[in-house]
Amino acid sequence: MTAALPPATPPPTGEPDEYARARETLGVPSHLEAIELTQIDDDTMELNMGPMHPSTHGVLRLVVNLDGEVVREMRPDIGFLHTGFERSFESHTYQQCIPFTDRMDYLAPPINNLGFSLAVEKLLGIEVPLRGQYIRVIMAELARIGSHLIWFGTHALDLGATTPFLYAWREREKILDINELVSGVRMMTSFIRVGGLMADVPDEFSPMVEDVIHTYPGFIDDYELLITKNPIWLERTRGTGVISVEDALSYGVSGPTLRGSGVPYDLRKAQPYSSYDHFEFDVPIGSHGDVYDRYLVRMQEMRESVRIIKQAFENLPDGPVNTLDRKVALPPRNEINTSMESLIHHFKLVTEGFRTPRGHVYAAVESPRGELGFYLVSDGSNRPYRCKVRAPSFSNLCALPYMCRGELIADVVAVIGSIDIVLGDVDR
Amino acid sequence: MFKEIAKGMAFTLKQMLSKPITLQWPEEQKPSPPRHRGRHILHRYDNGLEKCIGCELCAAACPVGCIYVGSAENDPAHPVSPGERYAERYEINLMRCIYCGYCAEACPTEAITLGPRYELADYRRERLVATKEDLLEAWPGFEKSLADNPRGAGADQREQAGRAPGVSPRVAWEDREGAVGQAGRGSPAAGQEGLAPHVPTVATPPKRNPG
Ligand code: SF4
Ligand code: SF4
Numbered sequence: 001m002t003a004a005l006p007p008a009t010p011p012p013t014g015e016p017d018e019y020a021r022a023r024e025t026l027g028v029p030s031h032l033e034a035i036e037l038t039q040i041d042d043d044t045m046e047l048n049m050g051p052m053h054p055s056t057h058g059v060l061r062l063v064v065n066l067d068g069e070v071v072r073e074m075r076p077d078i079g080f081l082h083t084g085f086e087r088s089f090e091s092h093t094y095q096q097c098i099p100f101t102d103r104m105d106y107l108a109p110p111i112n113n114l115g116f117s118l119a120v121e122k123l124l125g126i127e128v129p130l131r132g133q134y135i136r137v138i139m140a141e142l143a144r145i146g147s148h149l150i151w152f153g154t155h156a157l158d159l160g161a162t163t164p165f166l167y168a169w170r171e172r173e174k175i176l177d178i179n180e181l182v183s184g185v186r187m188m189t190s191f192i193r194v195g196g197l198m199a200d201v202p203d204e205f206s207p208m209v210e211d212v213i214h215t216y217p218g219f220i221d222d223y224e225l226l227i228t229k230n231p232i233w234l235e236r237t238r239g240t241g242v243i244s245v246e247d248a249l250s251y252g253v254s255g256p257t258l259r260g261s262g263v264p265y266d267l268r269k270a271q272p273y274s275s276y277d278h279f280e281f282d283v284p285i286g287s288h289g290d291v292y293d294r295y296l297v298r299m300q301e302m303r304e305s306v307r308i309i310k311q312a313f314e315n316l317p318d319g320p321v322n323t324l325d326r327k328v329a330l331p332p333r334n335e336i337n338t339s340m341e342s343l344i345h346h347f348k349l350v351t352e353g354f355r356t357p358r359g360h361v362y363a364a365v366e367s368p369r370g371e372l373g374f375y376l377v378s379d380g381s382n383r384p385y386r387c388k389v390r391a392p393s394f395s396n397l398c399a400l401p402y403m404c405r406g407e408l409i410a411d412v413v414a415v416i417g418s419i420d421i422v423l424g425d426v427d428r
Numbered sequence: 429m430f431k432e433i434a435k436g437m438a439f440t441l442k443q444m445l446s447k448p449i450t451l452q453w454p455e456e457q458k459p460s461p462p463r464h465r466g467r468h469i470l471h472r473y474d475n476g477l478e479k480c481i482g483c484e485l486c487a488a489a490c491p492v493g494c495i496y497v498g499s500a501e502n503d504p505a506h507p508v509s510p511g512e513r514y515a516e517r518y519e520i521n522l523m524r525c526i527y528c529g530y531c532a533e534a535c536p537t538e539a540i541t542l543g544p545r546y547e548l549a550d551y552r553r554e555r556l557v558a559t560k561e562d563l564l565e566a567w568p569g570f571e572k573s574l575a576d577n578p579r580g581a582g583a584d585q586r587e588q589a590g591r592a593p594g595v596s597p598r599v600a601w602e603d604r605e606g607a608v609g610q611a612g613r614g615s616p617a618a619g620q621e622g623l624a625p626h627v628p629t630v631a632t633p634p635k636r637n638p639g
Binding site for chain 2: 097167173185199
């Protein structure tokens, strides 16, 4: 208990040129330098917003250069929630990486699971049975609705509409209950695994999903009743934070933020994965690229998600949910006690995982925020050699200074809400 | 403008008349679904033998390396488990655990499962390293009590008058009369005296390939 602590490393003396030398030799970019702003003229003011600001949706720091109330320039400062997950992937077997993906975009964990699983499955060249794919779709769309409900509640709250906030969270509870039912936990589900699912869904799943299918369209109508034609809402959001199609594309913006500008780009349509091509749904788009259009797009998207869930649920095929490839999926429980071969497979898979062929793949899914991609490099071992996550929140955040230029400082909050970032997704 | 306000108010009034969905926690408890991933339970067979055979598969499967299994050979005259080996020490660092359930999936004998208990907050870190005694189901009929009471072992144990063996010292501390009033909640020294000696070794993560 009283073991002596190892001697502390002497702190750097802080000589300016010491840091400069370190930067030069190590090539480390100076964090402070990166966010330093150019003083535009003497009348401007520099304002720190965050990282503890309630409206930055997490720990985001914005250094805003103001001329009166008008934003002249803005630099987002990120990294407060850096978790090093991409690095952690490299020291864990593929199946063990799944719980990490949950925690990146923590408002839609199943979609993160799905993206990572699809990348590994692509590397392995395996396909999940149809039932597994359909359940994946149901879980992913439920997660999308849940995430959009949070966005709706907090976005409205940011702009002063406190009423819808608790209603949205109340409705999201049903989705969390479904998560809890199928996986055992409410948020960090780890339900979608490489090669299939954690397990097939239990019997109580059907009534709960039916409940969502029947009640949610009504809830969404209620929200629209409260907000969509509300004059204050219209004043605050129309014509705010406009981004044109060209700029959105060149910033790599994706998801509802891009569709609000009028580009019908949705990965579920553009590169259908997990049998999304079996379902009929529309991709809502906006035309002005402002906060209001992005709001409309997301509200409509929730309705489309309900539509997808309905189709997937009604046509849910029977059969296995996991791949039959025993090199990837754990053997069924009842076989472990009777078959030596299964037991050996079980031991091998648990202790070592499976090996993937050498190579690199990119698989992307449409997350509630945009294109969530996983780029995996495999050296043929049982762990990823490198995993790069193309996080939609990060790309969308990059366009934030552009969208906010020339806006009032009060509208910055509206624009942040409208791009719907999750800082866990930005920083990873 | 007034029309909008009226519409909004009408909606709000409608909500005021609907039944609240909130629970009066902790007096009211939300039942956990069967797959609930709460604090772990180590199971026994009906004859009292432990199901765990000390194979360490759970420790290998754990993504965060928070399980420590120290296995030993069974004495054939007084076996602890039906296999050749048993877990002499079994510890889970609950502060590190992410409740992913991989350990339960890995266990070949269904010795470890994740139970329905989720209220795990405590005032001292040491108590959050669950030892084998904390985790092991304690008395015959435990399965039944677990089925009867979906809140699970944790809630059940707290209501037992003469606490069954294997109750976490946390319960002992909370039940001590006046402990809270005297020492003050949250003070790290609160209720230290009178505790069963419980000095767990912090679980050592299994070696992991750094690359
Ligand atoms: S539930 Fe906890 S102990 Fe079990 S594998 Fe997951 S992190 Fe490890
Ligand atoms: S709990 Fe199960 S997996 Fe872990 S050591 Fe015991 S028998 Fe092996």
